[in-house]
Amino acid sequence: MSATFTAKSHLTAASRTAALEAMTDDAGVDILVIGGGVTGAGIALDAATRGLRTAIVDAGDWAMGTSAWSSKLVHGGLRYLYNLDFKLVSEALKERGLLLERTAPHLVKAQPFLWPLKLPLIERAYSAVGIGMYDTLAFAGAGGRKTVPAQQHFTKSGTKKVFPGIKDSAFSGAIQFYDARVDDARLVIDLVRTAAGYGALAATRTKLTGVDKDASGRVIGAKILDLETGTEKTVKAKHIINATGVWTEETEALATQDAGLKVLASKGVHITVPRDRIKATSGIFTKTEKSVLFIIPWQRYWIIGTTDTPYTQQDRLNPVATRADIDYVLMQANKLIADELTHDDVISTFAGLRPLLQPVLKDGSDKSSTKVSREHTVTQIAPGMSAIAGGKLTTYRVMAEDAVDFALGERAKTLPSVTERIKLVGAEGYEVLASRAEALAAENGWDTARTEHLLERYGAELTDIIAQIEKDPSLGVPLAAAPQFLRADVLQAVRAEGALHLEDVLIRRVRLDLEAKDRGLAAAEEIISIMAPELGWDEATQQRELATYRKRVEAIAAASTETSDERATDHLINVPTIVG
Template identity: 75%
Template sequence: MSTTQFAHNSKLTAASRAAALDAMSDSEGLDILVIGGGVTGAGIALDAATRGLRTGIVEAGDWAAGTSAWSSKLVHGGLRYLYNLDFKLVAESLRERGLLLNKIAPHLVKAQPFLWPLKMPVIERAYSAVGIGMYDAMAFAGARGKKTVPAQRHFTKKGTKEIFPDIKNSVFTGAIQFYDARVDDARLVVDLVRTASGYGALAASRTQVVRVNKDAAGKVIGATVRDLETGTERDIKANHIINATGVWTEESEALANEDTGLKVLASKGIHIIVPRDRIKATSGIFTMTEKSVLFIIPWQRYWIIGTTDTPYHEDIENPVATEKDIDYVIMQANKLLENELTRDDVISTYAGLRPLLQPKLKSGSETASTKVSREHTVTEVAPGMSAIAGGKLTGYRVMAEDAVDFALGGRAKSKPSITENIPLVGADGYQAALASSEKIAQKHGWTSDRMDSLFERYGSEISEILALIDSYAELGKPLAHAPQFLRAEVLYAVRAEGALHLEDVLIRRVRLDLEQTDRGLSSAEEILAIMAPELGWSEADAARELELYGQRVEAIAQAQTRQTDSEATGLLAASGHVAPRVELS
């Protein structure tokens, strides 16, 4: 089965959202209702829909609005877990990495080299070579003998400097280069939801579950959801509910049962963004820190540097990087960089919360977040409702398979998962489309960088972008204040990718929130002019969108000058929200 054989439309729009809510609340009911539109929930929706189950998925915010948009943007086996002897987790992750690179999302997921700097010339090189050699061998085995990324390479001090000229001479004697992969995490989620929708899943963002409904025997039979765009409530009947809400897991579980389910520990990780020309290198770097790991990851126009791993107890909807967090990441990066970074080099920052499984203890001292397992667990919350938590982005497909198997119980054997063979939108026909790159570039006068950007975002769906431009030439023009993106990309975000608000476009579709110091605010009016006619907005509606986004930009700027999470989070929470979640009692 391929994306060209969809029985349904894979485009997410305001109209498709309204139709999905109508269909979910009809008398037929659902086989599976998924709560949570991050990578895990989106993966579950695709898994369930491709097994022929009538599936609905709801998300209280935008798709990928929580943790899934704020990762290190890596699809990786987890080399550090190998050094913790967690062979099963690494092998599974490497297999999934291979599937994403070669079959599921080759347009989104790209092989990325990293240097592991060595401080001791013999002993460290020997044991690191063995470790990375196992990493390569496990990847090869997981791909059934097919090579997914290049094997490790060893470099002398001189060779390392040729690849990474800006590395400090005092911190290394040589290096080993290994490969993992990078991905636009939010776009992966959007494409998962779109693909699920193409196979019949009913998808509604900005829709919050406010009650879980049970029959007289205590079995969960559905949920009441509130459309946060309109304030209206609907009842959805479902044979089984799967809770995949990440750091909101316990809050969602409590709607059905306060005493049973999974307990998660929220751990905050932050990253900083610096300009691509600020660090002279052609490879990323990976190293251990005393608290976590440090990745310096090259993207087309910038570097992503992180991360931290600290327990978090504040408002889970509004994590933000504090001054202390930013200084810590800069300090760790500067241990490696000859031309040291300063705060003035930072374009932007972002923060996310990892939902880490924690032993189900009601009292006692807090477990250090770095020691909590990253492996996932599925459990029953109440008859007719289960929850899944833990894991990491790379393993979303396995998590989804386990969650649906659990929901189906004995029926799972007759309805096995097939997502291993399901390409996401943009993947089917990607190589054929890529072959036309030069012809497209010549026709439109686009650079190779522009073509790389378009193909890595849309894959074979570049034909959809080109069709928009053919229908109205103005859409082929770059955004005035962000020429790395075309006007057509904004329109496509609304017409196909489920963007309902200005922040949806700037934060998770055309990700200027990451790339510009003003987080895309200078492009907001031009973007609003494209969005407003599509969404039927009045001048007042557009002005409100601009005001709310401006409040967010200012709140984050102020939060980054605060030392503590409580101070920083409070500033962001006080800014406006386009469709705030309902506070559950």
């Protein structure tokens, strides 16, 4: 099954308005998805490709919560294998293979990691067995094909060739294994776009404000508030699926006061440092006393993290990295890196909240947070409404299938999921276009790095970008303050990827928030000048967009000097919201 991607898969301000009108018509929808992270986006695609009239809304932008702040890995969960959780690892490795080979080969790339060894014999032996099992499960999940290279063993000198910047005292050798990396926010946006191509109605900055029930107590629809206009509308829905992650309980409360899924928020923090600051051709993975440490190479920077700490603040939209978080990540990284990193090396930081299912004892008391499962659960909140929580980015497709099956009940047997065969926008024809990378570079005056960067962003849709540049050569000009991106990147964000505001572009489309010390502020005025004609912004709107983003940047910088979440989040309280 393959979609013909036309304007239907382009998310724009106009498509959003049309979607809101359509989902609130008298016909109603079969499935209304609340939450536009990776889980909700996956559900929308699964439902739409089964032929169901589907709508998806989010109170913010696509991937505005957890799904933009992950470790940006598609992985089987090697550490879960050491807990003998074979089913979870096997499932995730199968999904990794699908993403690499079929679903999104332009977005998801095989990534080598070193597992440093301290004990030369015993540790190498049991680690080799564990990683060997990891490779075997991946091989089986892919139907007997290798989707990534198998493990390699390195002596101390061999390890230094792969990772010259490693500290001599940190290892006696290493095993290299493969997982995959992904731009998490772009994956979500492409999932929603693909769902829209199959007919899903998609609207950001649309908040669930109430749940409608019939006389029997069955959920039959929802009240939604268009935060861009302040207009409240009603959606008739045969079933509502709550996929709001760390906001699950708040969303459930609109339908019932009875206990539903209880979700614990755990904060994960990452830092980025310049690509030339660490000398290596491979990433590193190791355990820490609190979590795990990934050092992950990207084109122009490294991502280093993560933490795993309980988060109890009321504001779950703006978790930030504190000074203590940054110190901890640097300390863990410097156990491995010879030329130790300092705060001056940090380009940016980001923090996200993992939605972890919290078991509850019969007497109502919570179990220890260490017992929290990362697997997902689907449950009924009320007749006509269900919720899904838990899981991880890698297994979003399985979670989506389970959620839609649950909503359909017995009907799922005659209307099964088809998403194993679905390619996301940009995937169809990507391999052919990628084989012409050198020719593309020569034809367009790009160097190898830019060509690779554009192919990984757009896949086969790069031909659309090239066509736009041919029509308007100014779009092929790099942004003055961020020359790694073209003016065309900004236009594409507005014309196809649903960006409605400056922060949408800087944080989740162009993502300068991750790779510029000022989080892209220097490029903001030029970006606004490209967005304004497309979105009909007057001068006052342009200045408001700039001022709001500037206050966010200043608040995050101030928060990073604090040592507690409570004091850090205080800095974000007074940052104005774009809408609502």
